[in-house]
Amino acid sequence: MTRSPWPLFATLLLILSPATQATQPELMPYLPQRTLELAEYLPPPPPAGTAEDRLDLDTVLLVQRQRTPQQVEQAKRDDHLDDAAFPFAQGILGAEFTVERHPQTAHFFRRVLVDLEQTLMPAKHHFARPRPYELSQEVKPILPPPMGESYPSGHTMDAYLTAILLAKMVPEHRAELFARAAAAAQSRVVAGVHYPTDLEGGRISAAVLANELLKNPGALRDFEHARREVRSNLALE
DSSP, X not given: OOOOSSOTTGGGGGOSOHHHHTXXXXXXXXXXXXXXXXXXXXXXXXXXXXXXXXXXXXXXXXHHHHOOHHHHHHHHHTTOOTTTHHHHXXXXXXXXXXXXXXXXXXXXXXXXXXXXXHHXXXXXXXXXXXXXXXXXXXXXXXXXXXXXXXXXXXXXXXXXHHHHHHHHHOGGGHHHHXXXXXXXXXXXXXXXXXXXXXXXXXXXXXXXXXXXHTTSHHHHHXXXXXXXXXXXXXXXX
């Protein structure tokens, strides 16, 4: 299968609608490029052809046989990363947790997504793991073939990074946020586009990037603005 030359999240660097993109400045990452060599923090995926690799594929096929229509629909919803934290957490933080009411929070998470993309893609290229459906015709993905290699899972990284950062803002909802991240990650296996070990790589990646971001003065400043905005709108302070 021919891979697209565009990065996995290329379109997400311009998350706003086409009508507003022209008037918005380009979003910049908080971290200088190559600040974080993510591959140095990750265990490698199972080597191709090993028992562990076959178990990974067998698990994808088992989930495929057992997936329900409800899981399929959820996996399709979880495929979208637009507007960062808001669709992810609205079911937990309430219907008022919207972009319109949280402009500083939206700005913070949009810039974080740029950091995620520039950190993730070199690691994907380093491990160069093919997607499950590229190795087995038995795998029937329910999503358009994603761009980029399989390990680590970028959607899982995004879900856990969002959960980590929001949990630091509203620790009252920590358990629900991490449960939501776990469900979003599992959707990638349900969809047939990732192996279970890809999800583990995504979880580790999120923790590493969150730690690095919260040491950066600019990211920490914007995080604090977002934290105060969220807590004020939720009447938590």
